[in-house]
Amino acid sequence: MPGTRRRSNTERRDESQARILDSAEALFAARGFNGVSVKDIAKAAQVDTSLVHYYFASKAGLFTAVLRRHAPRVNQTRMDSMAAYARSAGTQMTVEGVLRAYLEPAFRLAREGGESEQNYMTLIAQISVLTSDALPGVDTTAFDPAIEAFISMLQQVRPEASREDLYWFYHLLTGAITQSWARTGRIDRLSGGLCRSDDFDTIVEKTVAVFAHGLTVGETPR
Amino acid sequence: MPGTRRRSNTERRDESQARILDSAEALFAARGFNGVSVKDIAKAAQVDTSLVHYYFASKAGLFTAVLRRHAPRVNQTRMDSMAAYARSAGTQMTVEGVLRAYLEPAFRLAREGGESEQNYMTLIAQISVLTSDALPGVDTTAFDPAIEAFISMLQQVRPEASREDLYWFYHLLTGAITQSWARTGRIDRLSGGLCRSDDFDTIVEKTVAVFAHGLTVGETPR
DNA sequence: ACGGATGGATTGACCGATCAGTCTATGGCG
DNA sequence: CGCCATAGACTGATCGGTCAATCCATCCGT
Numbered sequence A, B: 001m002p003g004t005r006r007r008s009n010t011e012r013r014d015e016s017q018a019r020i021l022d023s024a025e026a027l028f029a030a031r032g033f034n035g036v037s038v039k040d041i042a043k044a045a046q047v048d049t050s051l052v053h054y055y056f057a058s059k060a061g062l063f064t065a066v067l068r069r070h071a072p073r074v075n076q077t078r079m080d081s082m083a084a085y086a087r088s089a090g091t092q093m094t095v096e097g098v099l100r101a102y103l104e105p106a107f108r109l110a111r112e113g114g115e116s117e118q119n120y121m122t123l124i125a126q127i128s129v130l131t132s133d134a135l136p137g138v139d140t141t142a143f144d145p146a147i148e149a150f151i152s153m154l155q156q157v158r159p160e161a162s163r164e165d166l167y168w169f170y171h172l173l174t175g176a177i178t179q180s181w182a183r184t185g186r187i188d189r190l191s192g193g194l195c196r197s198d199d200f201d202t203i204v205e206k207t208v209a210v211f212a213h214g215l216t217v218g219e220t221p222r
Numbered sequence C: 001a002c003g004g005a006t007g008g009a010t011t012g013a014c015c016g017a018t019c020a021g022t023c024t025a026t027g028g029c030g
Numbered sequence D: 001c002g003c004c005a006t007a008g009a010c011t012g013a014t015c016g017g018t019c020a021a022t023c024c025a026t027c028c029g030t
Helices: A009-031 A038-044 A049-056 A059-093 A096-111 A115-125 A144-157 A163-182 A186-190 A200-214 B008-031 B040-045 B050-055 B059-092 B095-112 B115-127 B144-157 B163-182 B186-190 B199-212
Strands: none
Touching: A009 A038, A009 A059, A009 A115, A009 A163, A009 B199, A038 A144, A049 A059, A049 A163, A049 B095, A049 B186, A049 B199, A059 A096, A059 A115, A059 A144, A096 A115, A096 A144, A096 A163, A096 A200, A096 B115, A115 A163, A144 A163, A144 B186, A163 A200, A163 B186, A200 B163, A200 B199, B008 B040, B008 B115, B040 B050, B040 B059, B050 B059, B059 B095, B059 B115, B059 B199, B095 B115, B095 B144, B095 B163, B115 B163, B144 B163, B163 B199
């Protein structure tokens, strides 16, 4: 039979797990953790509900697995991007450059990756505004290393800025970013189509533009 | 019996509705729409589940009612605040002033209001990153008038800025704001207690500081 | 090269609990 | 008395999760 090779057990295992994760990711992103049932996910993945529990033990375990799947890649790409920038810029580092190095990887992943990566970003956006008791014991520390590196680089470029200001700066930045990842289409409607919430290239540009000036210390402009 | 006056039917009605709305608001804010059952809400409000349906027809209807309850007040306070600023500043309006006039009312409401208002802000933060199919036909246009007024005032202060840039500016700003309203405590943990996510006074200051510079047009700083 | 035996992958049937929502009854205010 | 606010009992559907049975790729003894 051409095309349909016989699959080994480990292949079957990986494929099924990936299908479950893909379906879960898409559905969780669309309707939230409690808006989706295990049955929904199993049906979308064309698998029995028991198999979901077989692999991921519980609905919460599945959710955690979804969140963990791409986290290391995002974190690593960010670290690499910032390290590469630091190497190329040397002592000429700018806030704009650091911002761009930190921002681009995740947005590039969302743009060049498939639906899976886009759904993942949407999911991150959703949990970013949730407190822990709205979620099953979810670990939100996966991105912390890159965040700390980001703040350290900002401190290098702006030695006069206080640690507190840098954290607030990050807080505001990450709010803006996650809002963009959510792709709600609200800015599209508000602007009458002038802005498109899925235009990630433009979003990175505008984010860099606004926040690069935002860390400027000194006189408030006119 | 001192203190417990005899209640009329309309008083009972209003009190019960308010109790249901309060409980729903708190629970929805804590666990999201699908994370809460009508039974939970009824129990918290100390009423029967059928009473919830009697007043609000459905769970979705209740959710909509919760969202609508404070919306006009927030919107109106924003409009008043911006109008007052425009009157006092005359031709001396600044980006910083407009920002502060737009931002302060909602944060003041959250600070000076009770738990209800704080829960309301948390709820707004949550739905701001949700697409329409994750929600029961919820109307998110309640704040549009104040938003349009805000953008118009920005345009007055920055006539050279493009309409598109102003909308992107608003997009980034509202992301930062809703992140703050969510009070997830994540920045507290990241900063090692240096920043407190419920310190709304500081948040307004930092937001104004960052975004006032952000709309500056011209050369990117070092 | 072959034919059980083994064990992981997968399923269908089913569990008690809980869901949103309905129906009917009733008690007390106007 | 009449009506509205409220409660209790209940419905069919669906929830997350379990269990024993089945499927099938792989391995081993011959």
